[in-house]
Amino acid sequence: MSVTIKDIAKLANVSHTTVSRALNGSPLINRETKEKIQEIARKLHYTPNFSAKSLVLDRSYNLGLFFSTLNEGTSAGFFFESVRGVNSVIKGTYNLVVRGIDDYTDFKGISRKSFDGLLVMSQSAKDDDFIRHVRDMQIPCVVLNRHVDSFDAVNILSDDRQGAFQIVEYLIREGHRRIAIIEGKAGFKSTQERKKGYLDAMTKYKLPVRKDYQVQGSYDLESGYHRMKELLKLGADELPTAVFCSNDDMAVGAMKAALEYGLTIPDDLSLAGFDDNLFSGYLSPALTTVKRPVEQMSRKGAAVLVDLIETKEQAKDTVYLRTELMIRDSVSRPREALDKAKTAGPSSAD
Numbered sequence: 001m002s003v004t005i006k007d008i009a010k011l012a013n014v015s016h017t018t019v020s021r022a023l024n025g026s027p028l029i030n031r032e033t034k035e036k037i038q039e040i041a042r043k044l045h046y047t048p049n050f051s052a053k054s055l056v057l058d059r060s061y062n063l064g065l066f067f068s069t070l071n072e073g074t075s076a077g078f079f080f081e082s083v084r085g086v087n088s089v090i091k092g093t094y095n096l097v098v099r100g101i102d103d104y105t106d107f108k109g110i111s112r113k114s115f116d117g118l119l120v121m122s123q124s125a126k127d128d129d130f131i132r133h134v135r136d137m138q139i140p141c142v143v144l145n146r147h148v149d150s151f152d153a154v155n156i157l158s159d160d161r162q163g164a165f166q167i168v169e170y171l172i173r174e175g176h177r178r179i180a181i182i183e184g185k186a187g188f189k190s191t192q193e194r195k196k197g198y199l200d201a202m203t204k205y206k207l208p209v210r211k212d213y214q215v216q217g218s219y220d221l222e223s224g225y226h227r228m229k230e231l232l233k234l235g236a237d238e239l240p241t242a243v244f245c246s247n248d249d250m251a252v253g254a255m256k257a258a259l260e261y262g263l264t265i266p267d268d269l270s271l272a273g274f275d276d277n278l279f280s281g282y283l284s285p286a287l288t289t290v291k292r293p294v295e296q297m298s299r300k301g302a303a304v305l306v307d308l309i310e311t312k313e314q315a316k317d318t319v320y321l322r323t324e325l326m327i328r329d330s331v332s333r334p335r336e337a338l339d340k341a342k343t344a345g346p347s348s349a350d
Helices: 005-012 016-023 031-043 050-057 076-090 125-136 160-173 189-204 221-232 248-261 294-311 339-344
Strands: 062-067 095-100 117-121 141-144 154-158 179-183 214-216 242-245 270-272 289-291 317-321 324-326
Touching: 005 016, 005 031, 016 031, 062 076, 062 294, 076 095, 076 294, 117 125, 117 294, 125 141, 141 294, 154 160, 154 294, 160 179, 160 189, 160 242, 160 270, 160 289, 160 324, 179 189, 179 221, 214 221, 221 242, 221 248, 242 248, 248 270, 294 317
Parallel strands: 062 095, 062 117, 117 141, 141 154, 154 317, 179 214, 179 242, 242 270
Antiparallel strands: 289 324
């Protein structure tokens, strides 16, 4: 016969409500009581019965993690770290439901009966209708990755503009003057913030901002590859000496294009990314990039959401998490001439 919350409550000499809150990590229960209850649950091998709990407490025990899209602009590394961060907080206390906002033609299925709370990993203002629906349904909600100021919400995001400024400034201090950018997906807030950081650094150091050095990618490998090819068509004398890619996936595509052209990284061309994906340190050469605290952002968002569910309070706050420059092997001081590019020219793969 399976162990119930009432069994644990009897052994701990507390109410079943206290047990429920303790097992859900509620801040309303003091640490000593919480640890005592959790220890009893472990010894009895307690497994939550979500269906029974839902009927008794009128809760679904589902948490939603919604991305702007799961098909475009969401890299595998970003997705993995987001899910891992949330799971590390909720563990066995909630079911995690992962969806893409763009998969919905309407939001009728998003209600208090289907979700106790939602985390929205938002990329653009197109998500505002979804977030507004969630707030209208009075579902506790935390918005990650993008600042939303049109209505009350808790916002937790990384300082992408500062991170982009930091890495472009590093390229400049290494001696680069001709610096190009492969931008992210059009319309995404992260794309806009990273470009602002690039422009901030170029302006601060009074470097020319060339229009032909700014090309639009889509945050995927293929767009990084093709946009780098566009830059390489400028010719050896006009080539940038460094390229800042707005995420690591595009940097990998850009690296492939440069190698096909006959360039060596970083001797002929320096390359930098953004995000610090799981694979970035294992490339050859290892990618210089900006570490974005995606897992930390998701973890903090999940903790705040659980508190909002327990306290039943609306909240408004904005928390910025700092990025970190990861200096590796894909950036070096520029050479005066790209001799290899002049002699090799485009390969037959172009």
